[in-house]
Amino acid sequence: MQYSFAERTKSMLASPLHFMRSLSTRESFISFAEELPAEELFPLSSLEAAAAAVISKSPAALQYGEPQGYLPLREWLCNNFKQMKHTEVVAGQILLTTGSQQAFDLLARVYVEPGDPVLVEHPTSPGFLQILKMQGAVIVPVEGNADGIHPEHLLQQMESIRPKLLLVSPNFTNPTGVLWSLERRKEVLEICRSRKVLIVEDNSYGDLHFGGISEKEFYSKYPSLFSLDEAGKGGQVLYIGSFSKTVVPALRTGWAAGSKAMIETMVMAKQLADWQSSHFNQCLLHYLLESSTFDILEHVQMLNREYEIRLKLMTELLKRPAWKGSRFEIPAGGMFLWVKLPEALDSVALLKCSLDKGAAFLPGTLCYTNGEGREYIRLNFTHPGRDELLLGMNLIGEAITEFTARS
Amino acid sequence: MQYSFAERTKSMLASPLHFMRSLSTRESFISFAEELPAEELFPLSSLEAAAAAVISKSPAALQYGEPQGYLPLREWLCNNFKQMKHTEVVAGQILLTTGSQQAFDLLARVYVEPGDPVLVEHPTSPGFLQILKMQGAVIVPVEGNADGIHPEHLLQQMESIRPKLLLVSPNFTNPTGVLWSLERRKEVLEICRSRKVLIVEDNSYGDLHFGGISEKEFYSKYPSLFSLDEAGKGGQVLYIGSFSKTVVPALRTGWAAGSKAMIETMVMAKQLADWQSSHFNQCLLHYLLESSTFDILEHVQMLNREYEIRLKLMTELLKRPAWKGSRFEIPAGGMFLWVKLPEALDSVALLKCSLDKGAAFLPGTLCYTNGEGREYIRLNFTHPGRDELLLGMNLIGEAITEFTARS
Numbered sequence: 102m103q104y105s106f107a108e109r110t111k112s113m114l115a116s117p118l119h120f121m122r123s124l125s126t127r128e129s130f131i132s133f134a135e136e137l138p139a140e141e142l143f144p145l146s147s148l149e150a151a152a153a154a155v156i157s158k159s160p161a162a163l164q165y166g167e168p169q170g171y172l173p174l175r176e177w178l179c180n181n182f183k184q185m186k187h188t189e190v191v192a193g194q195i196l197l198t199t200g201s202q203q204a205f206d207l208l209a210r211v212y213v214e215p216g217d218p219v220l221v222e223h224p225t226s227p228g229f230l231q232i233l234k235m236q237g238a239v240i241v242p243v244e245g246n247a248d249g250i251h252p253e254h255l256l257q258q259m260e261s262i263r264p265k266l267l268l269v270s271p272n273f274t275n276p277t278g279v280l281w282s283l284e285r286r287k288e289v290l291e292i293c294r295s296r297k298v299l300i301v302e303d304n305s306y307g308d309l310h311f312g313g314i315s316e317k318e319f320y321s322k323y324p325s326l327f328s329l330d331e332a333g334k335g336g337q338v339l340y341i342g343s344f345s346k347t348v349v350p351a352l353r354t355g356w357a358a359g360s361k362a363m364i365e366t367m368v369m370a371k372q373l374a375d376w377q378s379s380h381f382n383q384c385l386l387h388y389l390l391e392s393s394t395f396d397i398l399e400h401v402q403m404l405n406r407e408y409e410i411r412l413k414l415m416t417e418l419l420k421r422p423a424w425k426g427s428r429f430e431i432p433a434g435g436m437f438l439w440v441k442l443p444e445a446l447d448s449v450a451l452l453k454c455s456l457d458k459g460a461a462f463l464p465g466t467l468c469y470t471n472g473e474g475r476e477y478i479r480l481n482f483t484h485p486g487r488d489e490l491l492l493g494m495n496l497i498g499e500a501i502t503e504f505t506a507r508s
Numbered sequence: 509m510q511y512s513f514a515e516r517t518k519s520m521l522a523s524p525l526h527f528m529r530s531l532s533t534r535e536s537f538i539s540f541a542e543e544l545p546a547e548e549l550f551p552l553s554s555l556e557a558a559a560a561a562v563i564s565k566s567p568a569a570l571q572y573g574e575p576q577g578y579l580p581l582r583e584w585l586c587n588n589f590k591q592m593k594h595t596e597v598v599a600g601q602i603l604l605t606t607g608s609q610q611a612f613d614l615l616a617r618v619y620v621e622p623g624d625p626v627l628v629e630h631p632t633s634p635g636f637l638q639i640l641k642m643q644g645a646v647i648v649p650v651e652g653n654a655d656g657i658h659p660e661h662l663l664q665q666m667e668s669i670r671p672k673l674l675l676v677s678p679n680f681t682n683p684t685g686v687l688w689s690l691e692r693r694k695e696v697l698e699i700c701r702s703r704k705v706l707i708v709e710d711n712s713y714g715d716l717h718f719g720g721i722s723e724k725e726f727y728s729k730y731p732s733l734f735s736l737d738e739a740g741k742g743g744q745v746l747y748i749g750s751f752s753k754t755v756v757p758a759l760r761t762g763w764a765a766g767s768k769a770m771i772e773t774m775v776m777a778k779q780l781a782d783w784q785s786s787h788f789n790q791c792l793l794h795y796l797l798e799s800s801t802f803d804i805l806e807h808v809q810m811l812n813r814e815y816e817i818r819l820k821l822m823t824e825l826l827k828r829p830a831w832k833g834s835r836f837e838i839p840a841g842g843m844f845l846w847v848k849l850p851e852a853l854d855s856v857a858l859l860k861c862s863l864d865k866g867a868a869f870l871p872g873t874l875c876y877t878n879g880e881g882r883e884y885i886r887l888n889f890t891h892p893g894r895d896e897l898l899l900g901m902n903l904i905g906e907a908i909t910e911f912t913a914r915s
Contacts, residue, residue: 102704102743105672106773110618113776140567148570152559160547163555163756199606199782206781210642211517231780235617265512297509336509349570351788366513369520373638374613375606379786381758 112234131493134461137484147395151388166380168372170197174387186320188328201343204357209236217265224468226275249281252288266299272307276479278432310434311409336360352382423498438480460496519641538900541868544891554802558795573787575779577604581794595735608750611764616643624672631875633682656688673706679714680842683886717841718816743767759789830905845887867903
């Protein structure tokens with residue numbers, strides 16, 4: 102039969118993200134396009150022990166659980182907020198989700214009407230842009246610099262519209278890797294407070310910071326907007342986090358933290374969307390986090406040391422002749438390097454050539470809503486091992502050389 | 509701050525389902541309200557072995573997976589369709605979801621516009637009604653009898669409106685437990701085909717059938733609408749299934765099967781909603797299903813034998829004096845008994861009294877959209893053990909006696 106899909110489905114059909122994903126599963130293909138952690142660093146033996154313990158302890162771990170998520174894991178998060186982020190949160194303020202993607206999707210479903218203006222960092226996360234499009238939001242970009250979004254531009258954009266929310270990622274913005282200054286965080290929070298605009302703060306990448314500083318130290322220097330808003334007591338900020346980058350992605354455990362009123366509404370949307378995320382995975386994760394054989398702080402420090410080395414290698418490779426004229430800022434954390442291509446190069450055309458050679462990157466256009474970004478690419482440096490980094494960057498380099506020779 | 513939630517959120521706020529869930533987690537509380545399988549029958553040792561094998565085999569099981577779901581598990585489902593349900597399906601026609609709830613939610617998101625009329629069995633699944641409300645559908649009930657929905661009433665309801673889809677559950681309709689006759693299946697499919705109305709067929713309960721007949725025999729006698737439509741080649745039927753009732757709920761693995769065009773669109777919505785369900789859980793489930801220590805056919809036969817005993821016990825208990833005047837049909841499978849209360853009893857009022865005594869059921873009103881169903885209750889017979897069944901039914905019986913004495 103001929104289907105008549107909902108109007109909103111059409112924007113979704115145009116997304117090239119799906120195509121990218123299926124490509125990268127090909128054998129011997131090197132992808133810098135996605136945001137995958139390094140699987141050779143997964144804590145496999147601790148996970149195996151945790152799975153055995155959880156299953157043998159009680160069948161309850163395999164039964165339906167709470168739509169809001171396993172209480173002990175939410176309590177663990179509260180304790181982590183307190184110890185590491187100087188923030189007092191109670192378990193009722195947390196909803197466990199299927200990754201950070203679902204946390205934002207649920208928020209959008211309960212909060213955004215078709216036609217609502219939504220402010221976003223410019224450029225921003227392709228996955229979150231898709232959610233906003235599906236929800237029919239009018240996406241309004243806010244420009245920024247190395248300290249975060251410009252307060253002046255934020256105010257300017259607010260003059261003509263009443264935005265429903267502002268979506269930001271102050272710790273290593275996807276894709277630019279920008280780490281907002283403390284001053285900028287305070288300014289932006291104050292502006293949104295005075296205008297009563299909800300802030301959605303994605304902190305999926307915050308724990309991945311380089312330079313050897315501890316988690317506690319990092320969050321002292323760079324408190325989340327959520328912390329500055331006293332853990333959402335004022336309800337100004339909805340915070341999004343995830344274990345996908347710090348433990349493993351396949352347990353699909355992220356969370357939203359905010360005011361009780363907001364979280365309670367999101368819980369109801371969660372229940373409607375899929376009843377609940379995997380209770381088993383949440384039990385397993387909680388067991389792992391509490392087990393004596395696994396220390397998440399040490400684990401993440403180890404990840405950060407290795408990711409910093411990979412980033413350094415990537416920036417070294419960008420000094421090779423093929424990349425001459427490319428420009429980038431070295432991020433202090435996160436998973437991406439945001440590169441402006443040598444003059445006159447179009448990232449979408451370059452991608453086609455690069456795919457033929459067996460390597461992929463994310464074309465900058467996917468991080469914008471208006472066709473901008475053709476001269477940018479996003480490179481992930483956490484997934485490829487060092488050999489792959491070398492080979493993949495060479496393959497893209499070859500593609501660039503061919504293009505430059507032609508023009 | 510004061511939130512301005514989206515308009516559609518309001519219908520959701522009224523849902524009492526959430527309240528029921530949180531109650532039933534109380535200690536020593538007996539709930540017949542939900543649809544939980546018996547956790548003492550979970551295949552724990554096989555699951556433990558599967559988890560260990562999957563984790564130690566490769567870190568890839570803990571990495572991000574495919575939005576559409578783990579290919580070998582989709583292939584297993586294709587083989588199961590072929591062997592047990594005489595139906596040829598290819599892996600591209602299947603999307604793995606977070607339970608059957610998400611399968612229907614994704615369909616509704618891509619297919620239903622606010623204001624679209626949607627036909628449903630009358631009464632129908634509370635969880636699915638919530639999805640339709642959230643999507644802004646106009647819910648149009650179709651009456652039925654012991655053979656399934658009435659073709660005449662279906663045609664009559666189609667006269668004045670152009671429905672977007674028809675939602676049915678021919679194998680043990682939730683809540684009534686009706687098993688549609690083959691004749692009725694063919695008639696309904698033909699009507700929807702001629703009117704070009706998509707059918708969504710929920711088969712979450714089909715494998716739980718009593719009377720000792722084999723799975724193959726059952727599906728020969730009662731082929732799904734999807735099978736009758738040649739496995740969705742015509743695209744007339746979207747089929748929904750789940751491992752929640754046959755293996756364990758906490759792996760949160762359900763699926764949608766349909767035409768490639770429909771599934772591809774749903775995959776994009778899936779990616780947007782949460783990227784993908786747990787790849788780890790899908791790998792674990794696949795390993796379990798292929799392992800020599802676990803035979804899903806035998807396992808489900810064992811469940812069916814035990815569930816049939818529990819159902820029999822429940823119907824015996826309904827013969828006690830307190831329940832005099834109640835009426836019900838004994839279902840040939842599924843998880844629920846749909847009981848019309850002794851005259852003049854209101855299920856919502858009775859529930860309050862029953863909750864005080866420590867037992868719960870689902871009031872019939874939740875299975876309707878228009879306030880009907882006050883004289884009905886839905887009792888789950890799969891989760892409570894035999895002792896709990898006895899005690900819980902007595903507690904509700906006491907509540908009934910009090911009410912009857914008062915009036």
